[in-house]
Every structure is written in C-alpha cells, then in structure tokens.
Amino acid sequence: MTPRLRFLVFGCGAIGTYLGGSLAASGQQVVFLERASVAPAIREQGLRVQTRSVELRVASPTLVENIQQALELERYDAAILAVKSFDTLELLQSVRAVADRLPPLICFQNGVENEPLIADFLGEKRVIYGTVTTAIGRRGLGNVVVEKLRGIGVANSQERVPGLLDALNQAGLRAQSYSNGPAMKWSKMLTNLQANSSSAILDLTPGEIFAHPGLFRLEMRMLREALLVMRAQGIPVVDLPRTPVRAFTALVQAPAVLSQPLLRRALGAGRGGKMPSFHIDLHQGRGRSEVDYLNGAVVRFGLRFGVPTPVNQFLNETLLALSEGRLALETYARRPEEFLKAAPSD
Structure with missing residues (x-):
C-alpha cells in the first residue's frame, strides 16, 4: 500500500x-x-x-x-x-x-x-x-x-x-x-535555455527564432557553451522523463542543415503556441526575470571552470536590462538583424 x-x-x-x-x-x-x-x-x-x-x-x-x-x-x-x-x-x-x-x-x-x-x-x-x-x-x-x-x-x-x-x-x-542530481538539473536547464531569452528580447515565438538562420546559429552557440561548461565539470547529459535530452544535444552539435529542421519541428511539438517563461515575465511587466539563474548560471560556472560563454553573457545582460527598465522593450522587438549585430561574433 x-x-x-x-x-x-x-x-x-x-x-x-x-x-x-x-x-x-x-x-x-x-x-x-x-x-x-x-x-x-x-x-x-x-x-x-x-x-x-x-x-x-x-x-x-x-x-x-x-x-x-x-x-x-x-x-x-x-x-x-x-x-x-x-x-x-x-x-x-x-x-x-x-x-x-x-x-x-x-x-x-x-x-x-x-x-x-x-x-x-x-x-x-x-x-x-x-x-x-x-x-x-x-x-x-x-x-x-x-x-x-x-x-x-x-x-x-x-x-x-x-x-x-x-x-x-x-x-x-x-x-x-x-x-545524479546535478546531471538531472543541468540537463533540464538545457531544455529551459532554448529560445527562452531570445524570445523575450525579440518578442518572437520560439518557432520564429528557430526558423531564422542567424538566430538559430546564435541559439546553437549558446547551447554549446552550456554543454562545454557541463563537460568541464564532468557532468553528463541525461534523459529526463519523456524528454530525450541526449538526442537533443546531439542535434545541437550537428550541422545546421540537419539540425535546424528537426529542432524546429521538435520545438513546435513540445511548446505548441505557448511562449517561454522569460517572455511571459518580461511582457507582463513583472520587473524580474529568472534569466540570471539560467544563462547567468552558465556564465558564472564558465568563469569558474575557464570556459568562455559570450553568448550566454550577452543574452543574460540584455534581458536583465530589459526587465529592469534600463533598456527599452522596443530596442530589439521583432528586429532580429539589429539584435544579431549587437551579439558576439563567431
């Protein structure tokens, strides 16, 4: 019983x-x-x-x-x-x-x-x-x-x-x-990171972000940084309940010609038309964001273990500035080319 x-x-x-x-x-x-x-x-x-x-x-x-x-x-x-x-x-x-x-x-x-x-x-x-x-x-x-x-x-x-x-x-x-508790949490964070900050900053759906070649490349760079930080700590990627995180990370590291259509389809099936949490918090004017506990955490652990994380740092600082009113919401709203110009180069 x-x-x-x-x-x-x-x-x-x-x-x-x-x-x-x-x-x-x-x-x-x-x-x-x-x-x-x-x-x-x-x-x-x-x-x-x-x-x-x-x-x-x-x-x-x-x-x-x-x-x-x-x-x-x-x-x-x-x-x-x-x-x-x-x-x-x-x-x-x-x-x-x-x-x-x-x-x-x-x-x-x-x-x-x-x-x-x-x-x-x-x-x-x-x-x-x-x-x-x-x-x-x-x-x-x-x-x-x-x-x-x-x-x-x-x-x-x-x-x-x-x-x-x-x-x-x-x-x-x-x-x-x-x-392995840390492996479970870091693997979940990988799924939370995808198209979360960029959706809020750009006021675009995850599907729109993954359909844009430049934005897709930036997302993959962000996720690869997180994977390198995990590797530096010796933390493995694990699958979560009905969430094949290992297959997802394999696609993140694959050529864009293969990964982009598959990840775009998977993202649409997983989220439907629902906007990510960072977008909801920002556009409801809550004034606070968990971005510093996701992208920001990648940056902090990267510094600790000697792994560069410029894309995560850019996303974290930009969304924090938007959330705290130091940057106007319309700065990058539906302006992906301006956003990419400001982002760290490859």
Whole structure:
C-alpha cells in the first residue's frame, strides 16, 4: 500500500498547485504555505488541476501564512519547493530560525544553483534534487492545466524519504528516480535555455527564432557553451522523463542543415503556441526575470571552470536590462538583424 505522507508545499504557483494539488487529491496530507495577500482567495475557491481526462479538485486546502503556523500543524516527511529562483534566498532567510525543524526539501526549481544554496542553510542531507518536465499552464490563482504530461525526476528519493516515489506516482505524477542530481538539473536547464531569452528580447515565438538562420546559429552557440561548461565539470547529459535530452544535444552539435529542421519541428511539438517563461515575465511587466539563474548560471560556472560563454553573457545582460527598465522593450522587438549585430561574433 502507498504510505500516507505529510507534505509542506511552499507556494501555490503553477508547479506548487500541480504537485501539491495532485498529492492532496490522491489522499496524501498536504499543507500549503502561501502569502497572506492570496491565501484567503485560495481557501475560498480551492485548488484545481485539469488533466486530459479529469479535473482534480481540492475544495478546502489547508493553507497557512507563515512557517510557524505550518510547523504547529504537522511534523512533515518532506517539503516541496517550487518558487521562482530569485525568491529562494528570501525564503531561506525567513525559515532560518526553524531550520532544524524543517523536513527534507525537494527542490523543483529551475536552474542549478538553488540546491547548493539550500544546503548552505539546511545541510546537504536535507536537500533533494527535483525537476518537472510535465508542461503546466496557469489558468488563474490555484488553477492549472496539464498541457503535456511527461513526468518528474527526483534524486535519491527512496534513501531520504521512504515511500516518496510511491506517493508521487500514486498521485499520477510519473516520478522517476535519478542517481545524479546535478546531471538531472543541468540537463533540464538545457531544455529551459532554448529560445527562452531570445524570445523575450525579440518578442518572437520560439518557432520564429528557430526558423531564422542567424538566430538559430546564435541559439546553437549558446547551447554549446552550456554543454562545454557541463563537460568541464564532468557532468553528463541525461534523459529526463519523456524528454530525450541526449538526442537533443546531439542535434545541437550537428550541422545546421540537419539540425535546424528537426529542432524546429521538435520545438513546435513540445511548446505548441505557448511562449517561454522569460517572455511571459518580461511582457507582463513583472520587473524580474529568472534569466540570471539560467544563462547567468552558465556564465558564472564558465568563469569558474575557464570556459568562455559570450553568448550566454550577452543574452543574460540584455534581458536583465530589459526587465529592469534600463533598456527599452522596443530596442530589439521583432528586429532580429539589429539584435544579431549587437551579439558576439563567431
């Protein structure tokens, strides 16, 4: 029988709602920690997870508004962390005083620097590497739709939280165990990098970017830089749940005459008409971007290991300037030739 575990979920964003809502609907005990500004609305309307065949509803989710309330309710087996990477440090500082009472944190965030940061606060044995390849769309507060069911990856889950993988799979999350957490996270970051920054900067769809010869070459250079940084660290590329990352990286390194039509087709099948996250954040005027935790991370690790990363640096600095209002949105919007002139040359 699947064990009944107790989960603490930090936030009811798209991933938190999907994972926590699915676990709660399957009978696991779940407490959500959410900001006071939105918690009352979620309590009133509940959580909804729309899959292809059914809509899961959690009519009365257990919500708390601070970590003290959460710890007074339960002694948790695991916590799920899926906040934006730029919120990680603030969150960790807010729980520092009760760090010894927290359960192991499964980090489902994008990027490759969150787990080491969490380990600095909680210790390495309290961090579990995680990743989500299922595509989730946010329809509203506490309301998400599964756009493409792939799965999730969890490193060393059985060792640190007995029964965790079983509980996740009972909830329909298609969880797979991975022995190499950094390889899983870096491989996921490769998929997050493709046409993400450039789509936001240029206000073009990923399909339009991959159809343009010059933009396609720039994307391949950016991804090859990331692969060289992985290689310098001895981190292998691994396939993720229903996501053939190794085949993707083989195409990245192949001649454009072969790779461009195949990658363009694969990108269209994977994303459909959905714009990448960086584009959504920039053009909704959020003023913050995770680009520094993706392209910026490639740059930082490149400096550490002696690998030049000029394209990642250009994309990171340009999108940060746009997000922070230091560069006008129309600077490169739908102007690929101007963008390519400003980009580092081969």
